[in-house]
Amino acid sequence: MKQDIKDEAIEQLDKDILFGFYDANGLFESISDMFYDENDFDETWLKNEIHLRLKKHQIESLNWKKPTGFDRLVVSFDTLIKDKIVALHKAGYTRQDGEGDCAEIIEELSNNGIKVLGYCYYHTQDLERAIGDEQNLFIGYDSYNHNDELAMDVANKIVKTLESNGFNVNWNGSLETRIQITDINWQKTVDNVDYNYSRVLDIMQANTPIKENATQNKKPKPFWKFW
Structure with a gap:
């Protein structure tokens, strides 16, 4: 070799x-x-x-100070998911991968009757910058339907949520630029947790009220069906 x-x-x-x-x-x-x-x-x-x-x-x-930057990022993304924003960790390798993964899960949520506002993600190339000398993590985002006004609301929610969890955030307010977490100290060990599809689905479903008419619209079975 x-x-x-x-x-x-x-x-x-x-x-x-x-x-x-x-x-x-x-x-x-x-x-x-x-x-x-x-x-x-x-x-x-x-x-x-x-x-x-x-x-x-x-x-x-074992000597890392808790919570780590990743711990706080998980809290941030979980909060965004509860606010109906799909938030994916390590979504593919490129921007195209990340947006494709988000679109796929938005479609699945829609098929399950769950509507979202938009999405955000970071991909493997972003992680390479985060662990490198730059120590910056870029977050991609958009509204579910690529509407600029809604996308601006989504971006502002992301910035506010990240800042509330102690991150230094740099964003110029333009939809043409991604949101940047500056000076991130990336510390993570393997924990066998799925931070993508299953986590988003579980949190979304747990925080989506069951429609009252979901059962009302079901017609009762004729009595003879029970015999």
């Missing part, structure tokens, strides 16, 4: 561990998939590196 392949694998592995979304199995699958065409790729070496580096990261996390 060539040294340059090892270096590339370690570089990506260190990023993924800092992101904090993959467990050991997820890390192995993600990294090994990158080098599927390398005939001499050493999977045993990779498993060992994952074990050592993931354990080191988890030990370091």
